[in-house]
Amino acid sequence: WLADMEGFGTLGDKVDDFKLLSSEELVSLNATLSPLKHASHGMIFARRSKLLWDLYDMKGMVMMQLRFDGVLGFPGGLVDDGETPLQGVNREMHEEIGLDLSKYSFTDGDRIASYVHEGKKLVLHFYMMEVSPEDFVLLEQRTLSAEEYGIETYGVVRVPLFTMGDGVRGFPAFLANQFAGNARDELIRGLLCSKLFTQQEMSVALKAYLSHSE
Ligand code: GTP
Ligand code: MN
Ligand code: MN
Ligand code: MN
Ligand code: MN
Secondary structure: OOHHHHHOEEEOOOHHHHOOOOOOHHHHHHHOOOOOOOEEEEEEEEEEEEOOOOOEEEEEEEEEEEEEEOEEEEEEEEEOOOOHHHHHHHHHHHHHHHOOOOOOOOOHHEEEEEEEEEEEEEEEEEEEEEOOHHHHHHHHHHHHHHHEEOOEEEEEEOEEEEEEEEOEEEEEHHHHOOOOOHHHHHHHOOOOOOOOOOOHHHHHHHHHOOOOOH
């Protein structure tokens, strides 16, 4: 299904410009493609089954944001010189959503995928962290006092994780937005990896999204 997604609504980058890396490829990359830039982004999520309007099961909460460039993405950003990708994601989380790193921080084991854009010599790392539903709501509220709020960050976004009766409104329609980098792929990967969506549910949603965006 990832192959079906190519070219949809990314700004500047085509989704197929990003290549998923195995851990061996990631290690050997520095030798073949340097100097490399790295960027790290993270998905904070919580599991909580909630029936909306007695109809749609909203299985959890996933945090994204509206970015300065007008498109959706995960909080995170470029890894600075002298930083590891892990240090980068944690620092950017603090800057962009005000994450209290003494209570919540990503670990190396939270990295679920890395991708390379060979043309840009850019490696993107994607991390995922589960928090309790109560903590999720508190973290959302704190984003308004993050130092980058109103500069790089223009509002936290909770992803609608259900599909309405017409088969399009809800999650499939959300996917039709424009996303930074390969954030749409990462959202899909994160939802499957966290088991918030089954493969079957995702394939139904992707079909609805693809037929709608034609
Ligand atoms: P500056 O501090 O202004 O440099 O921004 P930043 O460090 O916060 O960087 P940004 O979040 O824009 O990320 C850098 C690059 O990563 C972008 O140019 C995109 O190509 C890519 N990117 C942005 N958001 C996402 C995302 O959610 N997922 C992925 N994979 N890539 C993203
Ligand atoms: Mn940033
Ligand atoms: Mn950023
Ligand atoms: Mn930055
Ligand atoms: Mn910055």
